[in-house]
Amino acid sequence: MRAAVVESPGRLADVLTVREVVDPGVPGAGEVVVRMLATTVNPSDEVTVSGAYGSRTTFPMVPGFEGVGVVEAVGPGVPEDAVGRRVLPLGSAGNWQQYKRLDHSWCVPVPDELPDDVACFAYINPLTATLMVDGFHRPGARNVVVTAATSAIGGHLAELLADRGVAPIGVVRGTPGRDVAELSHWRAVIRTNEPDWRARLRTALGPRGADMTYDCVGGDVGGDVFAATAREGVFVHYGLLSGTPLPASCFDGHGARVELFRLRDTVQQHDGRHLPALFAPVFGHLRRGRLRTTVGARVGLGELATYLKSAESGGRSGKVLIDAQR
16 A cells, blocks of 8 residues: 655655555454545644654654544454444554554544545644633633634634634734634734734733633744733643744743643543544534635645645645545
8 A cells, every 4th residue: 555654753845755565454353444535734743753752753654643534444343334434543643544554442433424625624623722712711711812823723713712702812923825714703913023013912912911822832922922911811832833842931830820732632541432522512513614624735645745845835825635545
């Protein structure tokens, strides 16, 4: 079968190759083989390939944490009627290949009415946004900041907050051609490439500061937004797009409460048995046409290495949808 393989850590576009590998073989007890239909590229894939999680990453590896496929074969102990069922194969990387073998407990059944190009993106961004808003957003919190507001998850957060009558303030880098997905969901958009952005943020927030902040940037920008969060507020930190940790002062106990959210910690519990219930609210949103992801490019798995190199030039918006069987 064909798979995208990384032999050693490095920049994804530099170290990934697509080649023929041995197929996954016959599933063992409790296992299934999933024929992958569609998958995608996320920052978490790039960070893992870089070697940042050295203690839990073994090379060579097949990346890909997100995707949708069909159960092709089942091992002893798995119901026969699982064959032909569309699922999200979770719990590990390895979705950038034509077939993936895994434990059946890590397969989340996908509702029939969700097409592949919607189900493919149901995991990382929609689930993270739903869990954070449901888990951390406090009643009465009206002054809310979302960093990386032009990202897919930034748009998801704004959509979920709108349900609660909250229009957040978005913080963005100001990259040309990158705008928030739905301007009506935002009270204001602050661009950090403008020299007075910190003053503009404080003016937009007012003297009280932010009640809630959702930050996936970290670094100096994350630190500055933390400083604009009220001491009684909550600063939810869930990513590191800047590649730089938050300043140590964010953790000295003199500012807002910092909540560190890691999707992996929530997913990697109970051997996957809790996953259908965890995804039920996400599937509900997707059925109603919400938390959808814009597809910016469609490529075959065999074209992935070439695409990643060409995509470095920028100018693309939306996520890449990888046809795993092409």
